[in-house]
Amino acid sequence: MQSYPAYVINRILTAVLSVFGAMLVIVILISLVPGDPATVLLGPLATPEYAQHFIAEMGLDQPVHVRLWRLAAGFAQGRLGTDVISGQSVNTIVAAALPHTFALAFAAMALACLVGIPAGVWSAVRKGSAGDTAIAMVSVVFVSVPSFILGIVLLVVFSIWLDWLPVLGLSPSASLRDAAIRMILPTVALALGWIGLIARLVRTSMLETLGQNYIRTARAYGLREGLVHYRYALKNAVIPTLAIIGMGFGRLLGGAVLIEIIFARQGLGSILYDALQARNFSVLQGTVFVVVVIFIAVNLLTELSYALFDPRIKFSRR
Amino acid sequence: MAGPLLEISDLRLSAGSGKGAAAILRGIDLALARGRILGIVGESGSGKSSLVNTIMGLTPPGLRAEGRIVLAGEDLLGLSPVRMRALRGHRLAMIFQDPMTALNPVFRIGTQLVDVIRNRHPGTVPAAVEAMAVEALGRVGLPDPGRRMRDYPGQLSGGMRQRVMIAMALVCRPELLIADEPTTALDATIEAQIIDLLRRLRHDFQGSIIFISHNLGTVMQLCDEVAVLYGGHLVESGPVRAVLRRPLHPYTRALVGCEIDDRPVDAPLAFIPGKVPETTERPGGCIFADRCAYAAAPCRTTAPRLAAQGDDRRAACLRLGELP
Numbered sequence: 001m002q003s004y005p006a007y008v009i010n011r012i013l014t015a016v017l018s019v020f021g022a023m024l025v026i027v028i029l030i031s032l033v034p035g036d037p038a039t040v041l042l043g044p045l046a047t048p049e050y051a052q053h054f055i056a057e058m059g060l061d062q063p064v065h066v067r068l069w070r071l072a073a074g075f076a077q078g079r080l081g082t083d084v085i086s087g088q089s090v091n092t093i094v095a096a097a098l099p100h101t102f103a104l105a106f107a108a109m110a111l112a113c114l115v116g117i118p119a120g121v122w123s124a125v126r127k128g129s130a131g132d133t134a135i136a137m138v139s140v141v142f143v144s145v146p147s148f149i150l151g152i153v154l155l156v157v158f159s160i161w162l163d164w165l166p167v168l169g170l171s172p173s174a175s176l177r178d179a180a181i182r183m184i185l186p187t188v189a190l191a192l193g194w195i196g197l198i199a200r201l202v203r204t205s206m207l208e209t210l211g212q213n214y215i216r217t218a219r220a221y222g223l224r225e226g227l228v229h230y231r232y233a234l235k236n237a238v239i240p241t242l243a244i245i246g247m248g249f250g251r252l253l254g255g256a257v258l259i260e261i262i263f264a265r266q267g268l269g270s271i272l273y274d275a276l277q278a279r280n281f282s283v284l285q286g287t288v289f290v291v292v293v294i295f296i297a298v299n300l301l302t303e304l305s306y307a308l309f310d311p312r313i314k315f316s317r318r
Numbered sequence: 319m320a321g322p323l324l325e326i327s328d329l330r331l332s333a334g335s336g337k338g339a340a341a342i343l344r345g346i347d348l349a350l351a352r353g354r355i356l357g358i359v360g361e362s363g364s365g366k367s368s369l370v371n372t373i374m375g376l377t378p379p380g381l382r383a384e385g386r387i388v389l390a391g392e393d394l395l396g397l398s399p400v401r402m403r404a405l406r407g408h409r410l411a412m413i414f415q416d417p418m419t420a421l422n423p424v425f426r427i428g429t430q431l432v433d434v435i436r437n438r439h440p441g442t443v444p445a446a447v448e449a450m451a452v453e454a455l456g457r458v459g460l461p462d463p464g465r466r467m468r469d470y471p472g473q474l475s476g477g478m479r480q481r482v483m484i485a486m487a488l489v490c491r492p493e494l495l496i497a498d499e500p501t502t503a504l505d506a507t508i509e510a511q512i513i514d515l516l517r518r519l520r521h522d523f524q525g526s527i528i529f530i531s532h533n534l535g536t537v538m539q540l541c542d543e544v545a546v547l548y549g550g551h552l553v554e555s556g557p558v559r560a561v562l563r564r565p566l567h568p569y570t571r572a573l574v575g576c577e578i579d580d581r582p583v584d585a586p587l588a589f590i591p592g593k594v595p596e597t598t599e600r601p602g603g604c605i606f607a608d609r610c611a612y613a614a615a616p617c618r619t620t621a622p623r624l625a626a627q628g629d630d631r632r633a634a635c636l637r638l639g640e641l642p
Contacts, residue, residue: 213419220374220414221434221486222407235424310424 008304015300022292023075026285027068033279058084058282071285080286085278090286093271098290101267105256107187109249112194117238119195120202124237125229127207135199142196148258151189155262158185186263190255194248201244205237212236239310246302250295321391322349323526324373324494329385331365331372331550333597340597342368342381344550344605347624350494350543355520355527357541357558359534359573363594364547366530367415370496373528374412375402390493407437411492415499417479421471427482428467431455431489438490454485459515477508484515493525502532509533513540534577538562546570549595549605552624556631566633568610568641604636612637 046054055061059070074081080090119139123132142150158164209215210233218228257269264270268287275283331343343365350356358366372383375394387394389409394402414420422430431451436442442450448467455463458481471479480500487495497516501509513536520527531537537544538558545555546569554567565571572590592609601607603618610617616636624634635641 213414213416214422216376217412217414217420217483218422218433219403220376220406220412221437221490222403222405223433223437224403227433232422232425236422239424 004307007307011300011303015296018296019293020072022296023072023289024068026288026292027064027071030281030285031064031067033276033281054084060281075289080289081282083280083283085280090283093283094268094287094290097267097271100265101253101256101260101269104183104186104190104259104265104267105249105252107183108190108256109194109245109252111187111191112198113245115191116195116198117202117234117241119199120241121206121229121234121237123199124203124206124210125225132203135203139196139199142192143200145193147190147193147255148262150192151186151259151262154185154189182265186259186265189262190252190259193255194252197248198241198245201241202234202237205240206233209233209237239306242302242306246299246305249298249302253291253295323352323390324348324350325386325388326373327386327388329369329372329383329387331368331377331381331383333381338598341600342550342597343372343383345385346547346550346552348545348552348555350526350528352493352526353524354543355529355541357537357544358528358530358547359532359537359544360547361573361590361594362532365550366547367498368550369547370412370498370528370530373494374406374410374496375399376412407434407490407492409493411487411490411495413480413483413487413495413497413500416503417476417483417500418503420483421479423471425470426467427455427469427471427474431467431482431486434486435489450489451485454489455482457488457519458482458485459511460485475508476504477511480504480508480512481515484512484519488519488523491525494528495523495525496528496530498530499532500529501536509536516540534562534574546573550597551605551634553606553635554631554633555624556627560631566627566631566638566641567606567635568612569606570633572609572611604634612641 052061059067062070071081078091080094082089083093119135123129123135126132206229210229215228215233218232223232253268256267257272259265260267260269261273268291271283271287272291274280275287326346326348329343329346329348330341333340333342346365346369348356358369360366368377371377373387373389373394375397377383383395385395389405394405397405421427428448428451431454432447435447435450439447439450452463452467455466460466460478460481466474466478466482471482474482483500500516501512504512516527516529517540529537529541541558543556544558544561546553546561546567548569554561554565554570561570562574565574569590572588575588576590590609595601595605595608601618601621603616603620604610604613604622607613607617614637620636622634622636624632627633627638
């Protein structure tokens, strides 16, 4: 086992390497996307000379290694590129959209933890009961139905049939209350799958933990069952779940992209979708890069935060 | 107070029913006076741990306990789970076999002790609770107890963790302390330290102790009385020196004979042939007959009863009078 500082350095180096790897993959994938941006953007009537000029401006006439180098050099200086169509900096475009996507993803993850963790503990403690079975069935449905379908169902039921909640979009006014109300459906749609997954994971993990000797010790000293479950067992049981939540955050961002499109919310999702439709590669690669960096950073933070929950990692050297 | 602290009569522990039913304890009768230390010995699978877990009310669900376990006039088997929980950590406390896993790895030692003390002495101010915890750690010989409070179990050695477990038991001031093989998982030198600690602590500890061990030497050093368990039966009990020096029951004799002593190295080691009976076996006669060197025909048909042998000893064997 390595010491905690060595562990931290190791994780950070791995993360940096992952970012470079991701950049390579972005450039290669973009060179494989069918459809020539010049044809899509300029239309069939553009002159070959102008199309050529356009391709050169986007840097697409260069070989892959040159494009990778330019991209890496720009990213390293914090420049994500320039949108050749609007002339805007990609940094500006992404910065405007990021808060919306983050708000949605964090709200969904928070909701998923707030509901999923107690549901998992509850079913583990009442293993085999009717309530446990019910939670298991609902969880499986939530996990197996994709979030965009759940989103559409929620939209139809709560906005159209019941007319309880606004249908689409971000708040037109600056009212925080209105913005919050418009967050409800997308958040729930995104969170449901995670509620199911977290409930299942916590249940399994709790059942294993409840069989451990230290739980018997806590009971042998007459501690209340609530204390045994939610304090002594849960802190142990949540460690493996934490890893899944951290890794899942990337998938959550992916889900947020779809949900943003369904609910017509601005965010990284709508940027990526529009950029892909238009073969607007400069915006596409800059935005994908940001998503990748967020994903890797969240994974890194997850791994480093284990030590907060699990002192065995921090002190394994002693 | 008159009468023993703990009186167990015809205690049976079983699982399932019909042909596959398992009998883990097959009718145990046992009494323990206040302030005494009772050793329980026997091979693995003889029911030692099952017996103490049943006393603690910590048997896994699905097991059925019948008979009586009377602690200071109260039958533990008749108590509600809530009442039983109230006894644990107050009148009953337990030290476990494996100190590496008995403490919660993700909470500080101090936190775990404080939770136990707050449960035992509700309403105590936090500073006093903290002081009690530090004092208890000091009493079990943990150096620098104030700082150890902030350690996680992973930062302590096995011996140190077992001291923490003993401290946890002592702050409860239980009437009955159960120690289930507290030294089995430790190195020999650490084992000696822990036994020494228990011997010193018994002077200021008022309650009774049940001490389970594989090591007859340790039992001899620490205990006043000993009970020998075999296949869920109590086969012999009495004062520790008398029983281990002059065992009556053939199983106790064999067990004592298995102790490694200073015989020449080329002499074959003694062992008991065969193995402990399965819990699903239901022999008509003596539970030990299959492995007994002295078994005769009646041993296979008649089950011996635990009978008094002199003033303070009991043994369950049909042929006691005829044995050499």
